[in-house]
Every structure is written in C-alpha cells, then in structure tokens.
Amino acid sequence: MKIEYTKIVKDHFYNPRNVGEIKDANGIGTVGSKTCGDVMTIYLRIEKKIIKDISFKTYGCAAAIASGSIATEIAKGMKIQDAMGLTREDIAKKLGGLPEFKMHCSNLAADAIHKAIKDYTKKLKE
Amino acid sequence: MEKIYFDNGATTCIDNEVLEEMMPYYNKYYGNPSSLHSFGVDAANAIDISRMKIAKILNAKQDEIIFTSGGTESDNLALKGISYSFKEKINTKDNHIITSSIEHPAIIETCKYLQNQGYNVKYLPVDKYGLVKIDDLENAITKNTFLISIMYANNEIGTIEPIKDIGKIAKKYGIIFHTDAVQAVCKTPIDIKKLNIDLLSISSHKIYGPKGIGVLFVKNGIEVIPIIHGGGHEKNIRSGTLNTPGIVGIGKACELGQNRMNIDIPHIKKLRDKLINNLLKISDTYLNGHPTKRLVNNINFHVKNIDGESLLMMLDEKGIATSTGSACSSKKLYSSHVLKELGLNQNQLQSSLRLTLGRENSEEEILYASELIPKVVKKLRQISPI
Ligand SMILES: Cc1ncc(COP(=O)(O)O)c(C=O)c1O
Ligand code: FES
Numbered sequence: 001m002k003i004e005y006t007k008i009v010k011d012h013f014y015n016p017r018n019v020g021e022i023k024d025a026n027g028i029g030t031v032g033s034k035t036c037g038d039v040m041t042i043y044l045r046i047e048k049k050i051i052k053d054i055s056f057k058t059y060g061c062a063a064a065i066a067s068g069s070i071a072t073e074i075a076k077g078m079k080i081q082d083a084m085g086l087t088r089e090d091i092a093k094k095l096g097g098l099p100e101f102k103m104h105c106s107n108l109a110a111d112a113i114h115k116a117i118k119d120y121t122k123k124l125k126e
Numbered sequence: 127m128e129k130i131y132f133d134n135g136a137t138t139c140i141d142n143e144v145l146e147e148m149m150p151y152y153n154k155y156y157g158n159p160s161s162l163h164s165f166g167v168d169a170a171n172a173i174d175i176s177r178m179k180i181a182k183i184l185n186a187k188q189d190e191i192i193f194t195s196g197g198t199e200s201d202n203l204a205l206k207g208i209s210y211s212f213k214e215k216i217n218t219k220d221n222h223i224i225t226s227s228i229e230h231p232a233i234i235e236t237c238k239y240l241q242n243q244g245y246n247v248k249y250l251p252v253d254k255y256g257l258v259k260i261d262d263l264e265n266a267i268t269k270n271t272f273l274i275s276i277m278y279a280n281n282e283i284g285t286i287e288p289i290k291d292i293g294k295i296a297k298k299y300g301i302i303f304h305t306d307a308v309q310a311v312c313k314t315p316i317d318i319k320k321l322n323i324d325l326l327s328i329s330s331h332k333i334y335g336p337k338g339i340g341v342l343f344v345k346n347g348i349e350v351i352p353i354i355h356g357g358g359h360e361k362n363i364r365s366g367t368l369n370t371p372g373i374v375g376i377g378k379a380c381e382l383g384q385n386r387m388n389i390d391i392p393h394i395k396k397l398r399d400k401l402i403n404n405l406l407k408i409s410d411t412y413l414n415g416h417p418t419k420r421l422v423n424n425i426n427f428h429v430k431n432i433d434g435e436s437l438l439m440m441l442d443e444k445g446i447a448t449s450t451g452s453a454c455s456s457k458k459l460y461s462s463h464v465l466k467e468l469g470l471n472q473n474q475l476q477s478s479l480r481l482t483l484g485r486e487n488s489e490e491e492i493l494y495a496s497e498l499i500p501k502v503v504k505k506l507r508q509i510s511p512i
Contacts, residue, residue, distance in 0.1 A: 005439075013436075014443055019509050030511060037472045038433065041511040057511035061435045065509060 029115025135482030176377025197329030207350035220268035256285035283415030284424025293322030312383030335379030339372030
C-alpha cells in the first residue's frame with residue numbers, strides 16, 4: 001500500500017483554501033474520526049438557505065487537509081439541502097481520487113459540513 | 127538549496143569509493159566464486175578480503191561471517207536457524223525465545239511465525255526511553271530458554287540497548303545471544319567478544335553500501351540450521367551463488383565506516399545535537415527515545431497537535447526528506463508499535479517525526495532545517511482547530 005496523492009490533493013494540501021474561522025458564522029460543526037482521532041471543524045455563513053461563506057480547520061493528515069479545502073470550494077454557493085447530500089465519494093472524486101484507506105479522511109469533511117448545517121437549523125428552531 | 131536527505135535510517139546513498147570498488151566485479155571479474163578457473167579465483171579472493179574486513183570491525187574471525195541478502199534475511203536465519211536446532215524444546219513449557227517488544231518487523235514477524243511453529247516467545251517491555259530492563263530479562267529466563275534476541279539500537283528512536291549487560295546475562299545462563307545491529311554498525315564500535323555476542327545481523331544499505339546484501343555473524347561452534355537449501359555455500363548455512371559485487375561493496379563499506387568513525391561520529395553528533403536543540407525550542411515539542419543512550423544520527427520527536435504525515439509532506443515539498451516511524455510503517459495508517467511501547471498516546475504517536483542524519487549532511491542544512499521546521503509547524507497549527 002503506497003500513499004500516492006494526486007496533483008489536486010497536493011495542491012489543496014500545500015495551499016489550502018478557506019482556512020480559518022468565520023467571525024459571524026451561523027453554523028459550526030466539529031467532528032472527530034473514530035479511525036485515527038483526527039478532527040475537522042467547518043464554519044458556515046448561511047443566508048436564505050444558501051451557503052454564502054464557508055471555512056474549515058483540520059488537525060489531520062494531508063488527505064484530511066485537502067478534503068477540507070476542496071469541500072469548502074464544492075459547498076460554497078450550494079443550497080443547504082444539496083450540501084446535506086454531499087458524500088465522501090463526492091469529495092474524493094473532486095480530489096482526483098484518494099487511496100482506499102484514506103477515504104475516512106474525506107468522510108471527516110462531509111460529516112463536518114452536515115453537522116454545521118444541522119447546527120444552523122437547530123439554532124433556527126430555538 | 128539542494129534537496130536535503132534526513133532519512134539515512136531508511137537507507138543511505140552508496141559511497142562513491144564503495145561503488146568504484148564494486149564495478150569491476152560486474153563486468154571484469156564476473157566469475158562464479160565456486161569455479162576453479164582464474165575467473166572464479168579472482169572472485170573468491172575478493173570475497174575473502176571482504177570477509178576479512180567485516181570480521182575485523184567486529185573482532186570476529188573470517189569464517190564466522192555468513193553472507194545473506196540483507197538485514198531481514200540475517201534476522202530470519204538467526205532466529206529460525208537457532209530455533210530449528212532446538213526443535214525438541216517445542217514440547218516444553220515457558221519461554222524459549224526472549225526478545226523485546228520494539229524489535230524491527232524482521233524480528234517480530236519471524237518470532238510470530240516461530241510461535242505458530244510451537245515455540246514460546248517472550249516480548250520484553252521497555253521503559254519510556256525504549257530501554258530493556260535487565261531485571262525483566264533475567265526474570266523471563268527459564269530452563270528452556272535457548273535464545274535471546276535483542277536489537278543493538280532501535281531503528282525508529284535510536285535507543286541503544288544495554289548490550290553488554292544482556293551479553294553477560296546470556297553467558298551466565300548459557301543462552302545464545304543474537305543482536306540485530308543493522309542500525310548500530312559503523313555508528314558505534316562493536317566488539318563481539320567483549321559483548322558476548324553469538325550472532326549479529328548487518329545490512330549493507332544502512333552503511334553506504336549497496337542494497338540486497340547483508341551479513342550474519344555466527345560464532346564458531348554455534349549450530350545454525352539453513353533456511354535456504356542448495357549447493358551448500360557459506361559452510362552449508364546459506365546456499366546460493368555468492369553476490370560478489372555486493373560482497374565487495376559491503377566489505378568496503380565496513381572498512382570505510384571503521385576508518386571514518388573518528389570523523390563521522392563527532393561530525394554527525396554535533397549536527398544532531400544542534401538540530402535537536404533547535405527543534406525543542408518549538409513549543410510543546412518533545413524528544414522520543416533516550417537523551418544520551420542514542421544513535422549519533424537519530425532524532426525522533428513529537429510536536430503537540432501536529433500530524434506527522436502532514437509535517438513530512440510539507441517538508442518534502444521544501445526539499446527535506448524525513449520519515450514518520452520507520453520506512454515500512456509510513457505506508458500504513460496505524461503508527462509505530464515502537465512509540466506505542468514507550469507509552470505515547472495516539473495523538474503523540476501521530477505527531478512524531480524521525481530525522482536520521484548521515485555523513486553527507488552539513489551545518490548549512492541543519493540551519494536551513496532549524497528555520498524551516500518551526501515555520502511549517504506554525505502553518506499547520508494555524509490550520510488546526512485544536
Ligand atoms: C533494525 C533493523 N533490522 C532489520 C532491517 C532490515 O534490513 P534490510 O532492509 O537489509 O532487509 C532494518 C532496516 O530496515 C532495520 O532497521
Ligand atoms: S489519517 Fe486521519 S484524517 Fe487522514
């Protein structure tokens with residue numbers, strides 16, 4: 001098993017997009033991986049059910065950082081109900097593929113986005 | 127800045143002098159050393175000279191040097207070859223073989239195989255520095271223990287085991303003592319007589335020699351049952367036409383290593399200590415392994431809340447080659463069994479990085495790394511949510 005990352009993974013890892021926190025975020029989701037203990041947080045600014053702004057922070061491997069980065073690009077401008085349907089496969093595909101044993105890393109990004117959206121809808125109801 | 131290689135524990139470059147010495151044995155003196163004609167004699171002579179050089183660095187005899195395909199085979203041959211000569215022990219209880227829990231997979235996996243064959247193996251725990259405790263060793267010995275195999279120095283954390291004390295214990299109880307010295311050879315003087323070592327594994331590609339060649343030192347009088355059968359080469363312990371260029375290479379590498387030890391050891395140690403010093407200035411950064419009982423070229427550290435793989439890849443992009451754990455384990459998700467045995471938690475395991483220096487490294491490279499690594503750590507910490 002050799003870790004061979006695609007050019008896209010490397011690009012997003014070395015130059016991650018949308019890193020950091022959003023000051024006026026109205027949805028925040030943090031998830032930890034059961035497989036490796038790594039952590040990802042997604043910050044969302046949702047307006048009229050559309051993701052207007054999104055950022056991430058990750059403690060994890062190169063695949064996790066790249067997944068977080070590309071996931072923010074995919075989700076930006078999406079309707080929240082569509083973003084709820086994002087899967088780890090969608091993210092891995094955009095990265096040009098991930099090694100099988102690194103799929104849980106892209107899972108982190110998908111899960112964190114879902115959790116941040118749920119955080120937003122929960123707050124709406126309150 | 128050219129690329130910087132800090133992974134000499136995985137493998138070294140081949141020294142130019144070694145390469146030059148090997149070349150004629152590919153296309154000029156290419157005879158089979160077993161042949162009676164002059165081509166064969168030329169090759170056989172070169173092999174004798176190599177055997178002599180290797181015996182010299184260990185204070186061994188020429189006919190105690192068995193050539194193998196590398197460290198892994200030497201370890202396999204030592205453990206299986208000795209165990210097979212104690213087959214009757216299979217039916218007895220208690221520990222037959224005593225080893226440590228931080229051995230290289232070449233030892234651990236061979237021990238697991240032997241367990242499947244019916245042998246009982248005791249894996250000694252280590253302290254937080256990676257040292258085997260002599261009391262533990264002595265307590266584990268039973269009347270059916272026939273082999274102790276404990277590495278000279280650990281490949282991941284560089285900890286040097288108390289080999290002299292282990293040798294004494296082995297002698298006291300009349301137990302055969304093997305040590306995997308793959309990482310220690312040419313980095314510290316080794317005298318098999320003073321240390322009471324009966325078998326010792328060497329690998330050429332860790333000491334600026336070619337890949338695919340190694341040595342098992344077997345003290346005269348110790349029976350090793352072959353694991354590779356054929357034409358009866360190497361005193362019928364290891365069959366197969368001898369790899370003359372490789373053998374010339376490992377001999378030259380040992381000779382050079384011994385001659386250069388006076389220069390190499392202080393040089394590398396100075397660079398290592400400088401880099402360790404600078405790395406430990408990074409907040410929440412800790413050395414893994416022992417502060418002084420340590421291979422001169424080994425640095426292994428963990429940086430709180432930094433993923434080792436991410437650190438490795440960022441450094442690679444800036445031209446510095448490092449490793450997480452050993453070369454073999456960087457491809458697996460689950461990190462090092464060695465660091466786990468030291469008592470590191472999952473977070474610390476995953477935030478560890480190994481740098482293994484070599485004689486080619488320079489002060490300039492150390493300075494560059496000392497500036498770059500804190501910057502990369504800062505960048506990764508900015509990305510981290512914890
Ligand atoms: C301590 C130790 N033992 C054994 C080996 C295996 O040696 P080789 O690569 O020559 O098979 C290595 C190298 O990976 C090692 O570091
Ligand atoms: S290995 Fe943990 S996120 Fe990739």
